[in-house]
Amino acid sequence: MRINISRKKIRDSFVSKVEEISGQNLLACYQCGKCSAGCPAISDMDILPNQIIRYAQLGLKDELLHSKSIWICASCFTCNARCPKGINIAEVIEAIRQILLRKREDHLKIEKLSDEEKSNVPPIAIISSMRKFTS
Amino acid sequence: MEISYYPGCTLKNYAKNFEESALYSLKKLGVEVEELPRWNCCGTVFSLATDDLIHHVAAIRNLIRAKESNSNKIMTLCAMCYNTLKRANERVKADPESLDKINQFMYRENIDYEGDVKVLHLLELLRDEIKLENLGKHVVKSLKNLKVANYYGCLLVRPKEIGLDDIENPTVLENIMTSLGADPIDFPYKTECCASYQTVDKPEIVADRTFHILTSAQEQGAEVVTVSCPLCAFNLDHRQKETVREYPEFKNIPILYFTQLMAIALGCPEEVLRLDLNFIDPKPILKEKGLI
Numbered sequence: 001m002r003i004n005i006s007r008k009k010i011r012d013s014f015v016s017k018v019e020e021i022s023g024q025n026l027l028a029c030y031q032c033g034k035c036s037a038g039c040p041a042i043s044d045m046d047i048l049p050n051q052i053i054r055y056a057q058l059g060l061k062d063e064l065l066h067s068k069s070i071w072i073c074a075s076c077f078t079c080n081a082r083c084p085k086g087i088n089i090a091e092v093i094e095a096i097r098q099i100l101l102r103k104r105e106d107h108l109k110i111e112k113l114s115d116e117e118k119s120n121v122p123p124i125a126i127i128s129s130m131r132k133f134t135s
Numbered sequence: 136m137e138i139s140y141y142p143g144c145t146l147k148n149y150a151k152n153f154e155e156s157a158l159y160s161l162k163k164l165g166v167e168v169e170e171l172p173r174w175n176c177c178g179t180v181f182s183l184a185t186d187d188l189i190h191h192v193a194a195i196r197n198l199i200r201a202k203e204s205n206s207n208k209i210m211t212l213c214a215m216c217y218n219t220l221k222r223a224n225e226r227v228k229a230d231p232e233s234l235d236k237i238n239q240f241m242y243r244e245n246i247d248y249e250g251d252v253k254v255l256h257l258l259e260l261l262r263d264e265i266k267l268e269n270l271g272k273h274v275v276k277s278l279k280n281l282k283v284a285n286y287y288g289c290l291l292v293r294p295k296e297i298g299l300d301d302i303e304n305p306t307v308l309e310n311i312m313t314s315l316g317a318d319p320i321d322f323p324y325k326t327e328c329c330a331s332y333q334t335v336d337k338p339e340i341v342a343d344r345t346f347h348i349l350t351s352a353q354e355q356g357a358e359v360v361t362v363s364c365p366l367c368a369f370n371l372d373h374r375q376k377e378t379v380r381e382y383p384e385f386k387n388i389p390i391l392y393f394t395q396l397m398a399i400a401l402g403c404p405e406e407v408l409r410l411d412l413n414f415i416d417p418k419p420i421l422k423e424k425g426l427i
């Protein structure tokens with residue numbers, strides 16, 4: 001995969017928005033990889049948690065906004081618990097989801113689920129997936 | 136003890152077996168809890184965005200309900216409710232400005248919230264207030280010879296600031312099982328995420344996690360697995376159907392709320408257990424051990 005890095009991207013308002021919504025300092029990350037090592041979801045991810053942080057530092061907005069990973073992460077907080085730099089990676093991923101959801105770009109199309117699919121899961125599942133995946 | 140019980144969205148339907156067994160056990164232990172006369176859904180997940188206050192309103196409103204019932208403690212059974220209520224509580228306690236905004240938003244409430252209600256999970260109530268020695272004294276039917284793996288999942292222990300036990304190696308469930316006479320089994324996946332709400336539109340991910348979590352418990356000799364979250368319960372129990380489809384070598388294992396085992400040990404009649412709501416039938420193993 002070819003990735004273009006530029007000063008323009010690094011200074012894009014996307015980077016400050018991610019930092020603001022997540023409340024995290026992206027530059028604190030030194031790429032040790034511990035977040036990805038403990039993440040239970042990496043086998044289904046296209047960009048790993050440590051890479052998400054690196055991409056965010058570099059302002060690789062399109063790659064992040066189109067990644068599968070942001071919808072695979074289930075906010076289990078294992079990465080947060082283990083980061084030696086105290087970065088809340090789950091919050092950074094939440095910020096990227098929020099940037100899309102705040103533009104009404106829902107990930108979960110609840111109206112497309114059949115009545116059967118909806119009634120075969122408990123309310124706690126429907127409510128939490130709507131909270132995380134819809135605007 | 137003035138304790139309000141907050142059920143949350145799933146305890147009155149899918150997880151009725153959790154609620155009934157927990158309330159039976161508390162009664163047997165002589166602890167009075169009263170369900171809040173009015174409550175609303177907590178939202179199930181704590182909002183992680185720093186600029187999003189509105190999603191804490193639902194949680195804080197329930198804390199006002201507790202105050203209105205003259206109680207300063209609110210107890211949950213569900214791990215997700217526990218996490219959401221407790222984190223929202225800690226958030227507003229640490230940040231008076233956001234508490235003020237939330238109170239202003241809820242101007243139609245008769246009282247303001249002042250950060251003065253304690254959120255606790257039944258596990259903390261058992262360990263810290265009832266005490267496990269006392270729990271042991273109430274056992275009338277020991278769970279002896281039952282090998283139990285205890286699954287915590289994420290939200291009882293993470294993040295650390297609100298976790299009710301050690302973040303990497305919690306032991307409260309094992310200690311409870313020991314007090315009830317069971318043989319708790321340790322296994323490395325006890326705090327691994329079950330994939331949570333992915334169950335709605337990506338059940339295959341949940342099936343995969345369920346396979347790894349439960350196989351690990353079985354390798355350590357577990358005969359049943361306990362849980363204390365209705366979503367973990369659904370994923371580990373009901374999703375075994377999908378797990379078998381993806382992994383034909385997988386062998387089903389019953390999933391029980393820890394309170395169902397506790398209620399058995401405290402002498403409950405079988406109806407209290409609502410075993411009809413458990414997907415993988417726990418009756419054969421419970422019968423084999425002489426527990427029902």
Ligand code: SF4
Pocket residue numbers: 028029030031032033034035036049050053082083084085086087089
């Ligand atoms: S664990 Fe923390 S410091 Fe290490 S790569 Fe992940 S975010 Fe960066």
Ligand code: SF4
Pocket residue numbers: 035038039040041042049072073074075076077078079080089090093
């Ligand atoms: S919070 Fe998300 S990224 Fe972090 S370990 Fe859990 S699933 Fe992986």
